[in-house]
Amino acid sequence: MRPITAIGFDADDTLWQNEQYYRLTEEHFQTLLGDFAEGARISERLLEAEKRNLAQYGFGIKGFTLSMIETAIEITDGKVPAKTINEILDIGRDLLRHPVETLPHVEETLRALNGEYLLVLITKGDLFDQERKLAQSGLGDLFDAVEIVSDKNATTYRRIFSKVADGPERAMMVGNSLKSDIVPAIAAGSYGIFVPHALTWVLEHVDKPVDAPRFREIIHLGELPDLLGRLP
Template sequence: MSLKLETIAFDADDTLWQNEQFFQLTQDRFAELLADHAERDHLDERLMAAERRNLGHYGFGIKGFMLSMIETAIEVTEQKVPASVISQIIAAGQEMLSHPIELLPDVEATITALADAHHILLITKGDLLDQERKLAQSGLGDLFNGVEIVSDKKAPIYANIFARHGVSPEAAMMVGNSLKSDVIPAIEAGGWGVHVPHALTWSFEHAEPPVDHPRFRELPSLGALPTLIESIG
């Protein structure tokens, strides 16, 4: 028999607020800047390869994305990319780093509804300064009992976070839009994983849903979460 749910943890980007849409808009702008040097599909493939290659160096987030765009621009132009293009890539990244937060539907109401009876955590990965900025601008900071900004999301990281917050994994639930980062590793750590799909999800975060696992659930929207938690107990 599973324990009563005590802790509900939330992902941030594309779970609580919009994120991926700004990456895609910037990638469109990047493609326009390099249109004379590479076809769009080829450029997208080269950029994705650079992002994957650089994750170990720069981690997740806008700064790594910006550096990967610059690296890709140098590669596809055979080191002939104009300084003006590099300057525009940097400007696009800086715009992303200052973009206002856009909360997704039902976010504040859902977290508020759960906060009285549960320990509420935010577990997000990416650049520390940018994630802190987004949380501050979101107005949600006071709703969380703890905030964890990590470099990556793996099962041992979730297990460590649950332990530090004094909760058994069976009594913890992770909610997010990424199967690869939010759902599957939380289940592997012994917790519940709830997938709330977003229309735009970075291809790196795609994975097969563990549909047969007893601690996996999928919801159409965050607003359905309180009812799900009540049904689990």
């Protein structure tokens, strides 16, 4: 009997590019406020706002846009021009409309595993935006279930893998975020397969759980089928 019957996949920066567009938007934001502060200071204040606002706005572009507006008000001591607020809203909307760029090895790997394992997309963020990206990616038909959640923790993975699969012990989670995808999945009893991405949001950084028996790391998703064949 296979040790694993279900595989969960993160979406942003695991299946398709995401963080690089946030970085470009942040650079544009720095330019908009360049008369009021240096770029590094603007980014520092923006990160502080994002940390404060996660509990209220959650993850995703809408919360990021609201944090940019809040930062603009703080940086300018309330003097930010209405035109600048409009420009911030525009770059937030541009981020929501950005085309989906699927990462290498994603589609062929999903097609190879489809029908062999129960595939579950597990992603956090804005519901409409994640649904849009999944639809534009053309990958939706390759998943047996889609779960868009407000956050990812051990309870999330236990609930999802118990609901749609044979429980967390017979599942694995694949993703680029150690904090959201790997560490909590392992805590839930699943395998955690780390696929590093060149750009990962600073708030998603934690140490690798190298001593965890169910931790694995691969260079790209194309290595996943071979890894599955080598599990004990």
